[in-house]
Amino acid sequence: MLPWEGELAGRLDREVIESALLRGNPLGDPHERPLWVYTPPGYDTGAATGYPAVYVLQGYTGHVAMWANRTPYRQPFIETADAVFASGLAPPCIVVYVDAWTAYGGSQFVDSPGTGRYHSYLCDEIVPWVDARYRTIPDRESRAVSGKSSGGFGAMITPMLRPDLFGALATHAGDSLYEYVYIPEFGKAVRSLRDYGGDIQRWWDDFRSRVAFTKEADETLLMLLGCAAAFSAREDGTPELPFDPRSGQLRPEVWQRWLAWDPVRMIDRHADALRSLRAVWIDAGNRDQWYLDLGAEAFRSGLERIGVAGDSVHFAHFEGTHTAIDYRYPMALAWLAERLAR
């Protein structure tokens, strides 16, 4: 009974996938990973032979078990997603909750010597694993990816890199326009690092030795360390910061590696892939703390510029910030389900 628990009309399988690609990853994170797969009402009893699938990615520091967290007055997405299908509001889909957690809090869903091969793990291991075990329609036209924040970033880049696998996406306040997202964080980081002689590794050692998030610096430094591991690790896996840790001055060659992963800046390199998408949902709160409403608009206008059909794009600035916007997820899911089913 609510608020303590919600019933699902469909079924949620809490599986474990053994990843060959993540085995021996540089951070020593587990290569056996939880994977939650949701099947909609009717899946078990019905005769339908193929369902579209929506892969759901998480924001920074998120891991898959957090989808079960309960908050007052709202239900978890696993329940509001279920309600989309239980209500008949949208055609049935399989929903796949992906885990890409790392010791640094996230992988940004890319392959990196700093964290591991999380992009390939998603595309070459999870997708086939799901297709092999569930009655999906194993086709890009019936496969979407969605997420918020860093998960929205993953949802933007994955179809760009693998249009053979994904034909639709939804990004809620996805990371983009990196100068707005990251530069103020670099500024905070420089100040925080004064206590660590400018050495983020010393902060990391400190962070692991005590209760996490008891210093104000922790959130910013963790995110930057993780992004550096994802975007600008050296061959040997060492994360390189894109700024001088004492002055904040950008290191152009490293910062350029980050910018190469800015979805807005990736559009032209992946224009064909983007034009091939049948459905793109983009939204963000109009007061997003990381200016991701600007990133959303920049991504939208970039798609328009390269000729993505306007009727395949849904765009919204909604009243809100980066926080507590999970109620947007089922809206995008219903919209994607409708589009994937056409």
Add this chain to the structure above:
Amino acid sequence: MLPWEGELAGRLDREVIESALLRGNPLGDPHERPLWVYTPPGYDTGAATGYPAVYVLQGYTGHVAMWANRTPYRQPFIETADAVFASGLAPPCIVVYVDAWTAYGGSQFVDSPGTGRYHSYLCDEIVPWVDARYRTIPDRESRAVSGKSSGGFGAMITPMLRPDLFGALATHAGDSLYEYVYIPEFGKAVRSLRDYGGDIQRWWDDFRSRVAFTKEADETLLMLLGCAAAFSAREDGTPELPFDPRSGQLRPEVWQRWLAWDPVRMIDRHADALRSLRAVWIDAGNRDQWYLDLGAEAFRSGLERIGVAGDSVHFAHFEGTHTAIDYRYPMALAWLAERLAR
């Protein structure tokens, strides 16, 4: 495996208690309530005949299922509490996770015509229920109550009202010195209520008709409505605000009803009860957003003034705010366990 799940060395029973006292409560909230009872390692196999029990209360808007929520880099209290005993750091205890959720987000653990008889439900239903089903030491000397924020408030007042039941307590940033806690909230509320013609009931109707917490006013107004229901409801259950909703001017007779529940102001009325306590843990972050570090100090000095023995009190201002301070809970639990066992 962490961070996705943690193993308990002890056992957590997720029970349901049927409350006669909550049946027909004014908000129509369920009278069948979840109740989680933890037994420490050795409980099932050992010969021990009696365990102290610590009752754990939640902060405002908390319900018992939220104890299972996972966050990155920290474990839920149900796991850090288990670790206290699994590590042998403290003598074994039973831990009881109480639910006192209401439609307004909380009950403040008092009996009120506005919300229901939650104080009596805790004292006269939950405690006997636990004692009847678990090998507790059914004695005030072996029973404690703890909590954070509104839960800390509950932990302060319950032993004052029922020293026959509780002989120890722990309060983390518990509500106290109400002028510091509430008056700034009244100010915010007046401004928010301008959109509702000064009528909090109109806000409540709006709140229930849409996604919760999509307006900035929501958090403040919900808390004030709930506190008014708990502290200053009319006989018929209607919550009365302690301030004029247009000017903020205090309504002295209503505000006095709130102040009568300020733990700092309750000390003298309950001095004997407080002097009888064998263990009182008080802490708060030195930058608490509701100035509960001041409330903590005022509570501590009040205990000192009435002659509570200094060696039965543990007091700390720690570096921090009101947020993310759950790592304090197992520290207090271990301390209580030690004291209860003496």
Add this chain to the structure above:
Amino acid sequence: MLPWEGELAGRLDREVIESALLRGNPLGDPHERPLWVYTPPGYDTGAATGYPAVYVLQGYTGHVAMWANRTPYRQPFIETADAVFASGLAPPCIVVYVDAWTAYGGSQFVDSPGTGRYHSYLCDEIVPWVDARYRTIPDRESRAVSGKSSGGFGAMITPMLRPDLFGALATHAGDSLYEYVYIPEFGKAVRSLRDYGGDIQRWWDDFRSRVAFTKEADETLLMLLGCAAAFSAREDGTPELPFDPRSGQLRPEVWQRWLAWDPVRMIDRHADALRSLRAVWIDAGNRDQWYLDLGAEAFRSGLERIGVAGDSVHFAHFEGTHTAIDYRYPMALAWLAERLAR
């Protein structure tokens, strides 16, 4: 030429008044005080025998020479006030800029053993001095007082105490509803005083020994010390704080002395005086940092309650905060001038 300087159509006399009442004041502040008197266009050449007078008070930490300060894009009030008359927008008035600075930053325009006899100095020295030297109409019906913040407070209380002298007032965000104004400041003060062993005198010694306002605590502590000197000094002049400096707990008998100076709480004691006023301007920004929009509304509704005629009151909540609201002053001045001339 603007923005560097503005021409006055009228004349501003920068006078000095020697105050017998301030001689030997407890803080050792000068008893010779600047007093600026403005006469409108036509005063020197015209035959008019009597002008209404508006006395202008300043906010906390203000001294009279600050009226000449220039800001980009706005003119000082001495110039916008002049423009009211130069434009013919309102009937001519004399405007008197009063100085009530003290070493603590202000006097709150009251008589106190902690600061000096600033109320009497205003009423019994400045007013007669002006009437003796300028062609005022020396009558309550033609005399108003106005101000912002603490100056608005002075503008509210002075006619209550001396209705024989003042028949009109304008308060912009004047101090009122003291619980909203001061209690959060007490909270900040307690925290700041941790560095001074809870002794505000130690802070004061520190403050005077270094560059002012280089510590975050300075603004709050200065204001509270000054208000304690004004509202709750002992007979010997020592300021008593209305709260315990370690816990923040209110000291009821001292706090009551402050509340006795809350304009909203003074209304009933001075109802006849208030009913006798011919013009009352009340305004405040709807996001005032000290919730003085609530105080303004409470003062307005208090006047209504005691039967002050509605057409003698002008009330406005305007879009804004407590900052940069000087553009409201000439609006009130014009309105007062109109009323005083009737």
Add this chain to the structure above:
Amino acid sequence: MLPWEGELAGRLDREVIESALLRGNPLGDPHERPLWVYTPPGYDTGAATGYPAVYVLQGYTGHVAMWANRTPYRQPFIETADAVFASGLAPPCIVVYVDAWTAYGGSQFVDSPGTGRYHSYLCDEIVPWVDARYRTIPDRESRAVSGKSSGGFGAMITPMLRPDLFGALATHAGDSLYEYVYIPEFGKAVRSLRDYGGDIQRWWDDFRSRVAFTKEADETLLMLLGCAAAFSAREDGTPELPFDPRSGQLRPEVWQRWLAWDPVRMIDRHADALRSLRAVWIDAGNRDQWYLDLGAEAFRSGLERIGVAGDSVHFAHFEGTHTAIDYRYPMALAWLAERLAR
């Protein structure tokens, strides 16, 4: 008498300079400009034939008459500067207070078709004017420039461009590392411009039609409009924003024009000029709202990199923000005076 007025031991001449270069400037600002020149004690009576001169620039929105503004508890710089010499703390200097105000709030001390030829006005008109009328040592070795914020920027760039004129500088929180300074402002601007259809010109028309600074957007948009006029005006004087006003996306060619004026990025182009300086004072508050503490460190380390002698540089991060740091100015002035006199 303080705090109302301060006596100068030296003399402040409030002059007006008629600028040929500013005549007909694009904003229609006056070409007759105030110029304040201070001569130290002994200047009028003494036999000294040559004094070093320090030119003082203001921050954004500042005009020269604001140097006379009084604040509580601190004296204006014209008085604290005087005290440096009156006290004998440093060898005597002439101090020149420069005005470079524009309708947009500032000129950034550069020549631009958007605002006018303010750099040349400073170097080719003010300097010769002063040298012709005062007993300066008319030599780069005896001439310095100083300022805060945009004035600090001016102090950094002017000697780079005109090492023949200036041999020393002091920058307090001078604009530098433009990505940290401006990109967050661009983000705010995009949001503010939503109310103006993305057209800053529409905002400007609105701004001029009402009381300034009554909308939250005003400060950011004014500064960006002024900087665009200074750094990236078209030939015809139209300011071009360096970002798309709807998405915030940088316009690389325009943004590059701004970056070309980043002092940190100018170092290599002007290395010889910088190496020729005999004294460089750099400081900033360690919590500067525009991260100018980072800019200060980047400028310092850039000087070190190109081989500026360490003993000619004074660097400090002090406890503070961007606000209320005027007490640093006389410290730098004394240090410069000492260096210029050697």
